Amino acid sequence: MADQGDEDLDIIQKGLTFSDNQTPYIHKIGAPPKPDLLKEFKTTLKETFFPDDPLRSFKDQPKSRKIILSLQAIFPILEWGRSYNIKKFRGDLIAGLTIASLCIPQDIGYSSLAHLKPQYGLYSSFVPPLVYAFMGSSRDIAIGPVAVVSLLLGTLVEREFDPNTQPDEYLRLIFTATFFAGITQATLGVLRLGFLIDFLSHAAVVGFMSGAAITIALQQLKGFLGISSKHFTKETDVISVMKSIFKSAHHGWNWQTIVIGASFLVFLLVAKYIGKKNKKLFWVPAIAPLISVILSTFFVYITHANNDGVAIVGKIDKRINPPSLNKIYFSGEHLLKGFRIGIEAGMIALTEAVAIGRTFASMKDYQVDGNKEMVALGTMNVVGSMTSCYIATGSFSRSAVNYMAGCQTMVSNIVMSMVVLLTVKFLTPLFEYTPNAILSSIIISAVIALIDIDAAILIWKIDKFDFIACIGAFLGVVFKSVEAGLLVAVAISFAKILLQVTRPRTALLGKIPMTSVYRNIEQYPEASKISGVVIVRVDSAVYFSNSNYIKERILRWLSEEDENLKATYQPKIQFLIVELSPVSDIDTSGIHAFEELYRSLKKRDVQLVLANPCQQVLDKLYASGFPDLIGENKIFLTVADAIHTCSPKLNNNV
Numbered sequence: 103m104a105d106q107g108d109e110d111l112d113i114i115q116k117g118l119t120f121s122d123n124q125t126p127y128i129h130k131i132g133a134p135p136k137p138d139l140l141k142e143f144k145t146t147l148k149e150t151f152f153p154d155d156p157l158r159s160f161k162d163q164p165k166s167r168k169i170i171l172s173l174q175a176i177f178p179i180l181e182w183g184r185s186y187n188i189k190k191f192r193g194d195l196i197a198g199l200t201i202a203s204l205c206i207p208q209d210i211g212y213s214s215l216a217h218l219k220p221q222y223g224l225y226s227s228f229v230p231p232l233v234y235a236f237m238g239s240s241r242d243i244a245i246g247p248v249a250v251v252s253l254l255l256g257t258l259v260e261r262e263f264d265p266n267t268q269p270d271e272y273l274r275l276i277f278t279a280t281f282f283a284g285i286t287q288a289t290l291g292v293l294r295l296g297f298l299i300d301f302l303s304h305a306a307v308v309g310f311m312s313g314a315a316i317t318i319a320l321q322q323l324k325g326f327l328g329i330s331s332k333h334f335t336k337e338t339d340v341i342s343v344m345k346s347i348f349k350s351a352h353h354g355w356n357w358q359t360i361v362i363g364a365s366f367l368v369f370l371l372v373a374k375y376i377g378k379k380n381k382k383l384f385w386v387p388a389i390a391p392l393i394s395v396i397l398s399t400f401f402v403y404i405t406h407a408n409n410d411g412v413a414i415v416g417k418i419d420k421r422i423n424p425p426s427l428n429k430i431y432f433s434g435e436h437l438l439k440g441f442r443i444g445i446e447a448g449m450i451a452l453t454e455a456v457a458i459g460r461t462f463a464s465m466k467d468y469q470v471d472g473n474k475e476m477v478a479l480g481t482m483n484v485v486g487s488m489t490s491c492y493i494a495t496g497s498f499s500r501s502a503v504n505y506m507a508g509c510q511t512m513v514s515n516i517v518m519s520m521v522v523l524l525t526v527k528f529l530t531p532l533f534e535y536t537p538n539a540i541l542s543s544i545i546i547s548a549v550i551a552l553i554d555i556d557a558a559i560l561i562w563k564i565d566k567f568d569f570i571a572c573i574g575a576f577l578g579v580v581f582k583s584v585e586a587g588l589l590v591a592v593a594i595s596f597a598k599i600l601l602q603v604t605r606p607r608t609a610l611l612g613k614i615p616m617t618s619v620y621r622n623i624e625q626y627p628e629a630s631k632i633s634g635v636v637i638v639r640v641d642s643a644v645y646f647s648n649s650n651y652i653k654e655r656i657l658r659w660l661s662e663e664d665e666n667l668k669a670t671y672q673p674k675i676q677f678l679i680v681e682l683s684p685v686s687d688i689d690t691s692g693i694h695a696f697e698e699l700y701r702s703l704k705k706r707d708v709q710l711v712l713a714n715p716c717q718q719v720l721d722k723l724y725a726s727g728f729p730d731l732i733g734e735n736k737i738f739l740t741v742a743d744a745i746h747t748c749s750p751k752l753n754n755n756v
Contacts, residue, residue, distance in 0.1 A: 198517020288480025313579025
């Protein structure tokens, strides 16, 4: 008996069918209990906007505790700060000093991408990181200006005002765009709409970032070759830039500038290679930009190379962030311009920051609250717009250095901010003779990391449509503009969603030999069809957008099988079984399409059977009276149950 029991258990575990003289237990699905509409609505609302249940910790807490928890929810530093110690501070201090050495030369260079004076880049690495340190939930992200957002912001604002002839209006629109970028980011977080940024697919982001990196690098050829602004195009596409470079070859290039830029670019790339090969030497590429600035500045100062046409940074304002609230457009015709630009640049900044935060959080196995991140990023940009900063976000290069330098908390950002503050207050005169060529070299070496060829190859291997999105965004940026590339990326991402929603997959199922399992016959060629039965699986929710397509596709499966059976003189099809396990939801149009499918099948003398609908689908089917139409005994738990019950004469085949 023990052996027989073990054998029966083994049969069940392997999913084998019963022998012919055994009667399998058939699971039928009856009418579900009447749904509680209010409870269902609350559940749907909670899963959409509050999946993390932020109020869970507030239940059954005294009023004083609720106040503390509320403050900790807004300012996470109040929670983790209680366990802060000297050991953590040691790691944060080293990390903060390391990323400060990287951010100072980068900030001066990135400000030029936004067509701003160098001090504005430094300002943006002082106030925003301080605000984020108190409100952010990531431990590793390093805040400051980034190349892509700087270029995008500068490109969009330059179309409205010329930074050379209208510097005041240009600066005011920069601050206005920064303000509305922050408002947009914070609003998405407060309304818990963070899922909206997921509509920009990873493939589109890879293509956009790679295209932006090439565009940024091409823009830096102006400083790298010593070409004056009047001989260099204001367009960002590769064709315009290359034409501008070749036209200026006879009179615009400066050989001293080229020597400086090329020499230190090689130095920076070698330093980056060393850091990549040996993770313990991460500090080499981190301090290489600052060393390059120091050496090149000293060289220009002692040789007076600036008198021979080597362009230099010039005087940098020593003031700490001056207030700029009065410079923001809160009314007038430029308000809408700032609002539009702020939304575009703010969404890109938000996408980059959230992606970086999630990446490093997964590496350290902790959770980043996306909505809190948006509120923190938005708040820091709103405050930044009032303190002479432009849009700041998470920087991948600095965050990577921060992570490898052993940061423990957001105190590393506070340390970096203090170093930037001291630099602005006391050390800016030292950068007066810094050649623009070295800043171009630093930016070129930094943006190279944004060109992710391996990711593009992987996208090609996984999903060809994703690759089209990647290439489309890339080509849009490179051959048109950063804004065009962004629009292409968004358009292709939405096109993919629409295509997947309106044209979902369906599959013809067959029985895996020696089991009661039914799978896609294309995936499992050994799966056999059941005589007189067509089994179709629908791999999507059934909505108004795809219901007609699904009905027509099922009928086409049926027609194709009919033709195949007639050609081989096999019995005609008697049953159509629709496997509904992947169907997560159905709407009125979907039910109407199934009713039309039933009527079409009835004319062909084919019976419609449903298998394994989920509760939500089943509730709606019964609410519409659909089971009464097809017969309540035509809905089953599994395909195997449906076949055994609906077609007894086929039992010998199963």
